[in-house]
Amino acid sequence: MIETLLNLIVSGILIGGLYALAALGLTIVLGVMRIINVSHGAFYTLGAYFTFLFSVMLGMNYIAAFLLSVVIVFAVGVIYERALIKPIRKEELNVLILTFAAAFVIEEIVKFTFGPRYRNIPPYLSGTVTFFGGSVDVQRVFSFVIAIAIVTLLILALRFTKVGKAMRMVAEDEEVAGLLGINVERIQMVSFGFGAVLAAAAAALLSPIYLLYPAMGWDPLLKAFAIVIFGGMGSITGTVLTGIIFGVAEVLTGYYISPTWKTVVPFILLILIISVKPTGLFGEEE
């Protein structure tokens, strides 16, 4: 009984780490550019399908496929930002509408390219490890560890590298950042690219665990929204913790209530949070 519970919590944490990774991309774009990117889920879809293309269709090594997809999605993100976001960035309503529609465009392109049916990437790591008497797939542990490594690297990069500091400065105050000689537009372009990369990385890491289909991006997108609002918009620690809470809540609902309800629960929680404390669990009062 307790063992089952512990086991469920562990697998919840493992999945939650990946949700946190995807949500962080949204947080960064929100913080640095002050826009909500509704296309975030589409970058997730692209990350999964590029990994599928390179590893399954072209038979490349998984690590190479992962790196290649991430680089390509970064390029897509940068071009996307230049072509679509930059001309209208100040118009909040239009940015939301455009990124919503662009997500469908990407989804449809994926559908016409790879077909509408489900695809899967076979796990490249087999075996299980024992945790508190329960067993967990090595694949899941590996994906989680990589995700946490990426999050850690990101936090360090934001703190210590030149680009990271510039990003924080732009997030703090765009005008002052400009006055200090930071190329604000370039920093925003790069941040958008990084945001897309985090979604793609999460997808690439989840792809041996979950099935691929063209509309796969909406669910993580909405989860990322929920996580970002729960975590208090813009807070990295809040985002990571909430991501993990979400993962655990989802796995527990799936086991104790019903698998079809597990995807619904996060949104019910989100709606409750917005009604009661819209600044989120970890957010500061304005």
Next chain:
Amino acid sequence: MRGMRQGMGQVGQGMGLMQPKKFAVPLVFVAIATIIPFIAPSVYLLHVLILAHIFVIYAASWDILTGYTGQLNLGHAMFFGLSAYVVAITNTMLKTPLFLSVLMGVASAFILSVAVGLPCLRLRGPYLAITTFSFSWVLFLLASSAMIWLSGGEEGVRGVKTFIVGTIPNYYLSLVLMLISVYILYRIASSETGLILKAIKEDEDAAMACGIDTTRYKLLAFLMSGTFAGIAGAFYAQYMRIVTVDVVTLELSASAIAFSLVGGIGTIIGPAMGAYILTILFEGFAWLADYRVLIYNLIIVSFVLFLPGGLMSLRDLLRRREEEGGGVGGA
């Protein structure tokens, strides 16, 4: 054609005055719409036009909230879909009379708009967009998987009763319903209330400083928006006699935006026009159906970037050119 364009020009200039020409375009439209079943008695064409009428109400109802008030609703299908499902489920499973089912459907859309609107209209920023999006996603998840025992999933709820049998009677019913709905929405939008809504869109703080209870007006716009979408959904359910998961998809929410952007958001008439044009185009040419979602959304992206005012703004542009050209017009 030229005469019509000049007529439209006069409509704009005579805004607010009781000019007979103000009614020229709507009257011509109503006249054509009335005789269509006689000159083109094709069941398929009329079916397409009925759908167009339904989507006109749906698009115009999105516009009163987002176009006028600036509050972005990314999940408008939830009102349409909830109402359609409530009509279908109460009518087929509880055997309530259709009239009562329709009332319950519209009421459920109204209640949903209170539930969504009350918490998030007090907030600024992207909360409404995210909340409406999440709500419609929850409804989609419930209809497509978690509550499939009730919704029937892809199979849908079948055997809904209809008010009147036949395509032609339904055509006229939909036409009347559409005209009344658009008229009401247009009148509200052109009234003082409409001005206040536009003021909120332009600058909410300024509107507040003028002593306007902005939350109340935003909620009012939201309630109207949800209720009219519910009316469209209820009519859809009794006309199609089957309600499937299609009525709560994100794609349907996106099409409200596509309709409105094509016509011109914040004009009521524009979104109505957009719904007409796109529905006739895509329902009329069956081979286009596969590309519908792609093209609708490419349209949204292009219009946001290149023609954010939609076709209505093109008309204003033409008129301005004509004025600058010394009133020579298209000659």
